[in-house]
Amino acid sequence: xxxxTQTPRHKVTEMGQEVTMRCQPILxxxxxxxxxxxxxxxxxxxxYFRNRAPLxxxxxxxxxxSAEMPDATLATLKIQPSEPRDSAVYxxxxxxxxxxxxxxxxxxxxxxxxxxxx
Amino acid sequence: RKEVEQDPGPFNVPEGATVAFNCxxxxxxxxxxxxxxxxxxxxxxxxxxxxxSGNEDGRFTAQLNRASQYISLLxxxxxxxxxxxxxxxxxxxxxxxxxxxIFGQGTTLQVKx
Numbered sequence: 001x002x003x004x005t006q007t008p009r010h011k012v013t014e015m016g017q018e019v020t021m022r023c024q025p026i027l028x029x030x031x032x033x034x035x036x037x038x039x040x041x042x043x044x045x046x047x048y049f050r051n052r053a054p055l056x057x058x059x060x061x062x063x064x065x066s067a068e069m070p071d072a073t074l075a076t077l078k079i080q081p082s083e084p085r086d087s088a089v090y091x092x093x094x095x096x097x098x099x100x101x102x103x104x105x106x107x108x109x110x111x112x113x114x115x116x117x118x
Numbered sequence: 119r120k121e122v123e124q125d126p127g128p129f130n131v132p133e134g135a136t137v138a139f140n141c142x143x144x145x146x147x148x149x150x151x152x153x154x155x156x157x158x159x160x161x162x163x164x165x166x167x168x169x170x171s172g173n174e175d176g177r178f179t180a181q182l183n184r185a186s187q188y189i190s191l192l193x194x195x196x197x198x199x200x201x202x203x204x205x206x207x208x209x210x211x212x213x214x215x216x217x218x219x220i221f222g223q224g225t226t227l228q229v230k231x
Contacts, residue, residue: 031217033219035221041223042221042222042223043205043221043223043224044223045218045219045220045221048217048218048219050217053217056218091121091162092160093219095217096217106152106164106167107162107219108163108164109161109162109163110161111160111161112161
């Protein structure tokens with residue numbers, strides 16, 4: 001049963017510490033998304049990649065957040081230094097275009113990393 | 119103003135009721151449309167795609183009005199298990215925005231016995 005795997009599932013850290021979240025997309029999917037979900041803002045797109053190249057990271061605070069895909073099986077999201085306002089659930093999702101015409105991407109989500117910064 | 123807007127609810131309905139959710143999107147370049155479902159403390163999952171001609175999947179009917187930039191989801195004969203948050207999603211096609219999924223804030227449904 002193919003699924004997106006995210007680690008860790010839960011993370012509690014102190015303000016100022018570095019946080020690294022990892023995501024293994026579904027094998028063969030060429031699109032990877034990072035979302036942040038809070039009660040106030042809902043699901044916000046932070047960054048997304050196609051074929052490992054970053055297409056859009058305009059939703060990400062550049063001074064402290066970075067997203068990379070070192071290879072096709074791993075995507076990372078780092079926060080350095082972390083702040084209490086970064087507390088949220090971070091979801092990774094992967095997808096593949098269903099047709100070459102519509103580029104209609106269904107996204108499959110991982111279970112998320114619940115981050116608490118104290 | 120958010121690019122995809124939904125009434126957050128909650129919608130509280132009795133079992134067996136019919137309930138409809140609406141969603142509006144602001145970017146006319148939006149190309150593909152979906153409804154996702156998210157259970158409490160779980161990840162979002164695709165419920166159904168939305169096609170221009172409207173489409174039905176069992177008790178669920180999705181409609182799209184491109185002229186008004188409006189999407190709807192109708193649930194007939196509500197079940198307790200339909201209780202969840204329903205997320206409206208749009209994507210854009212074209213240049214670097216290809217396949218970018220934009221989520222609404224979600225509409226919460228509570229079905230009561």
